[in-house]
Amino acid sequence: xxxxxxxxxxxxxxxxxxxxxxxxxxxxxxxxxxxxxxxxxxxxxxxxxxxxxxxxxxxxxxxxxxxxxxxxxxxxxxxxxxxxxxxxxxxxxxxxxxxxxxxxxxxxxxxxxxxxxxxxxxxxxxxxxxxxxxxxxxxxxxxxxxxxxxxxxxxxxxxxxxxxxxxxxxxxxxxxxxxxxxxxxxxxxxxxxxxxxxxxxxxxxxxxxxxxxxxxxxxxxxxxxxxxxxxxxx
Amino acid sequence: xxxxxxxxxxxxxxxxxxxxxxxxxxxxxxxxxxxxxxxxxxxxxxxxxxxxxxxxxxxxxxxxxxxxxxxxxxxxxxxxxxxxxxxxxxxxxxxxxxxxxxxxxxxxxxxxxxxxxxxxxxxxxxxxxxxxxxxxxxxxxxxxxxxxxxxxxxxxxxxxxxxxxxxxxxxxxxxxxxxxxxxxxxxxxxxxxxxxxxxxxxxxxxxxxxxxxxxxxxxxxxxxxxxxxxxxxxxxxxxxxxxxxxxxxxxxxxxxxxxxxxxxxxxxxxxxxxxxxxxxxxxxxxxxxxxxxxxxxxxxxxxxxxxxxxxxxxxxxxxxxxxxxxxxxxxxxxxxxxxx
Numbered sequence: 001x002x003x004x005x006x007x008x009x010x011x012x013x014x015x016x017x018x019x020x021x022x023x024x025x026x027x028x029x030x031x032x033x034x035x036x037x038x039x040x041x042x043x044x045x046x047x048x049x050x051x052x053x054x055x056x057x058x059x060x061x062x063x064x065x066x067x068x069x070x071x072x073x074x075x076x077x078x079x080x081x082x083x084x085x086x087x088x089x090x091x092x093x094x095x096x097x098x099x100x101x102x103x104x105x106x107x108x109x110x111x112x113x114x115x116x117x118x119x120x121x122x123x124x125x126x127x128x129x130x131x132x133x134x135x136x137x138x139x140x141x142x143x144x145x146x147x148x149x150x151x152x153x154x155x156x157x158x159x160x161x162x163x164x165x166x167x168x169x170x171x172x173x174x175x176x177x178x179x180x181x182x183x184x185x186x187x188x189x190x191x192x193x194x195x196x197x198x199x200x201x202x203x204x205x206x207x208x209x210x211x212x213x214x215x216x217x218x219x220x221x222x223x224x225x226x227x228x229x230x231x232x233x234x
Numbered sequence: 235x236x237x238x239x240x241x242x243x244x245x246x247x248x249x250x251x252x253x254x255x256x257x258x259x260x261x262x263x264x265x266x267x268x269x270x271x272x273x274x275x276x277x278x279x280x281x282x283x284x285x286x287x288x289x290x291x292x293x294x295x296x297x298x299x300x301x302x303x304x305x306x307x308x309x310x311x312x313x314x315x316x317x318x319x320x321x322x323x324x325x326x327x328x329x330x331x332x333x334x335x336x337x338x339x340x341x342x343x344x345x346x347x348x349x350x351x352x353x354x355x356x357x358x359x360x361x362x363x364x365x366x367x368x369x370x371x372x373x374x375x376x377x378x379x380x381x382x383x384x385x386x387x388x389x390x391x392x393x394x395x396x397x398x399x400x401x402x403x404x405x406x407x408x409x410x411x412x413x414x415x416x417x418x419x420x421x422x423x424x425x426x427x428x429x430x431x432x433x434x435x436x437x438x439x440x441x442x443x444x445x446x447x448x449x450x451x452x453x454x455x456x457x458x459x460x461x462x463x464x465x466x467x468x469x470x471x472x473x474x475x476x477x478x479x480x481x482x483x484x485x486x487x488x489x490x491x492x493x494x495x496x497x498x499x500x501x502x503x504x505x506x507x508x509x510x511x512x513x514x515x516x517x518x519x520x521x522x523x524x525x526x527x528x529x530x531x532x533x534x535x536x537x538x539x540x541x542x543x544x545x546x547x548x549x550x551x552x553x554x555x556x557x558x559x560x561x562x563x564x565x566x567x568x569x570x571x572x573x574x
Contacts (some may be wrong), residue, residue: 016379024387062376089379111383111408113401114390177444220451221495224459225443229453 002003010125012036013054016087017064021110021132025058028114034121040064042071049080056121059104060087069102076103085117116175123172136171139232140215148217152213162187163206170219170229179226203227235564239480249304252278253296260292308523317341321350333426362398364426371418378411413543416476422472430551431469433569435505436461438471439497446486454491455510457482464500464515467568474566477547480540481564485509503570507562513562523555 012034022038022151029036037052039045042063042145049057061068072084106120119164122136136143148164150157157165165187168177180199187202188194200221220228226231264287269275276284321337328335336354339347371541386404436459443457450457478497485495485507493510514522523545541555545564548555553568 018384020384021380021387024384024391028387028390090375095536102522109403111386114387175448177447179440208485217451217454220456222443222447222448222457224461225440225457228447228451229552230448233452233454 002123009033009035010056010121011052011054012056012058012121013044013045013052013082014038014058015063015068016058016060017041017062018060020059025114025117029118029121032114032118034118042066042068044073049075049082052173054082056124057082057084058117058121064091071127072102072104073148074125082115085120085124087112093094117130119172119175123141134166138174138229139165139218141171141210150211152215155213157209157213159206159209162202163209166202167206170227174229179220183227202206241315242308243305245311246304249300253300253386257292257295260295261288264288264291277334279448283505299335302555312395314343315328318342318346326537331427331429332357332427355369360426361402364422367425368419371415371419371422375411375415378571379408382408382411410539413476413480413539416473417543420473420546423564424550427550430470432466432573433471433474434466435464435499435568438475438478439505441475442482443497445475445479446482449483450495452571453486454487455489456494457486458494460496462498462500463502464501466571468571469568473547473550477506477544477566480544481507481566484540485511485564488512503509503568504565506565507569508561508563513560513561514557516557519555519557519564 005033010033012029012031014022014036016038017040019040022040026036026038036058037048037054039048040177042065045059047058048054057073059068063071068086071079072086083105084103086102086107087110088107089110105124108117108120136145140153141150142152143164145168148161148168150159150164150167166183167221169183169186184194187199190224203219203221210216210219215232216230218230220230222228265271268279268287270279270284279287317340323344325335325337328418336357341457342350382404387402388399391403400467414475439459443459446529448458470574482495482497486509488511489495495510496508498508519541522541545555549565551568553566556565556567557563558565
């Protein structure tokens with residue numbers, strides 16, 4: 001079971017009108033150790049939010065009793081601070097940034113894999129102020145976020161503080177590209193001087209340590225874009 | 235362009251006929267009044283005398299009456315048609331921003347109002363059609379994606395290789411739905427365009443790379459972004475992202491493991507996707523991208539649909555897709571940002 005900062009189980013509110021998607025999402029998140037409730041209407045979501053405290057809200061945009069985006073804007077105006085992941089079936093033109101403007105912290109396009117949603121949930125819980133104690137694992141790489149130590153194929157990785165922070169960041173954001181600026185912002189303090197190739201050097205050191213223990217090609221460089229941690233290739 | 239029916243020309247002809255008819259009638263009056271049919275009277279006046287009478291009683295009245303009339307009418311008509319010229323000018327200037335555009339009727343002559351109203355009604359029908367098509371495409375996408383989402387979540391619970399293969403198929407189907415949604419929205423856009431905004435091609439390029447990153451990494455193809463200068467262009471960033479994503483998807487497909495696919499911005503208002511494949515010649519690129527216009531809807535799948543969507547996106551942007559001989563890359567040329 002995943003625990004929130006207060007030591008309780010992480011509670012997720014799924015606001016989704018399609019009963020099967022709601023139930024399957026709740027079940028899938030349950031398997032990964034999250035407790036979730038499903039609200040089939042915005043009205044019910046409002047009632048649940050005022051009665052219980054949730055760590056994350058997963059909000060579908062197209063609800064029968066209103067637009068999820070407008071609801072979120074209103075809820076944020078009334079002081080809702082819970083991180084929100086927006087679910088949208090639309091993706092092509094226009095619609096995308098609107099959700100983030102409305103006050104969502106992240107968005108996911110339907111159809112989605114439950115692992116993807118869980119990864120987004122974990123990423124949000126990792127934010128300052130919403131601590132999640134967990135052991136991250138991607139393929140053969142395991143990182144303990146309390147001990148701040150990693151293992152690879154069961155062997156200790158012997159990471160420096162900064163290497164550990166980098167590995168943790170890349171594992172939390174696994175499956176999505178992390179830009180050099182994002183790494184810099186989360187690993188170095190504001191007045192820390194960062195040499196132009198510092199991130200590059202750091203990444204290649206971590207990659208080398210992984211390679212020494214037999215894990216290749218999981219920490220990928222996208223030149224001019226950023227870095228990406230992927231599941232092992234088959 | 236020669237116009238067959240000009241109001242001014244028709245009036246000129248009309249006045250000429252009036253002059254002829256008026257002259258004949260006045261001449262008849264003259265003949266009857268002065269009894270010019272009688273030979274002895276004709277001889278009393280003499281040729282000069284008759285000519286004087288004709289000038290005084292036929293030509294002079296016609297000129298005094300018709301010339302000011304012709305000049306005044308010409309001026310009045312020109313002034314009445316002026317709002318139409320101005321409206322035409324405004325319509326020309328609205329090219330590319332037709333959505334919501336209407337002809338202003340303020341100074342229109344009453345006689346032209348019904349025509350202007352009809353034009354405005356047509357414009358509003360185009361707007362409606364475009365909006366309906368966008369809405370319809372979005373609804374269809376939503377309706378198709380909900381069952382897809384259920385199916386993928388159900389299959390995800392099975393955790394077997396077979397289920398994963400079906401999930402991949404569903405993901406491909408999902409991509410196809412998204413592509414068709416992009417196309418439908420572009421068609422709606424083409425029917426009633428909205429203004430483009432200046433964009434930096436770096437943004438759609440990075441978005442496209444991020445969207446393709448996992449797929450490329452799983453195949454062992456490196457992705458990279460480079461700049462060789464580059465200036466802002468006019469466009470819709472979501473559409474350009476869709477175009478670049480299609481190109482990168484194709485590029486990853488034709489590049490072998492260990493190879494690289496790079497997006498290069500610039501120089502100028504263009505962007506290139508370079509792959510590790512054999513390259514594509516101009517004719518084949520044209521054939522693949524022209525499929526939609528020629529209505530060959532037969533074999534979609536593979537590169538075909540992707541490239542024809544890219545071509546359509548470029549067409550709507552007033553740009554072009556091209557390739558260079560002997561170079562494994564596809565280039566997109568945009569219209570430069572006109573606001574700077």
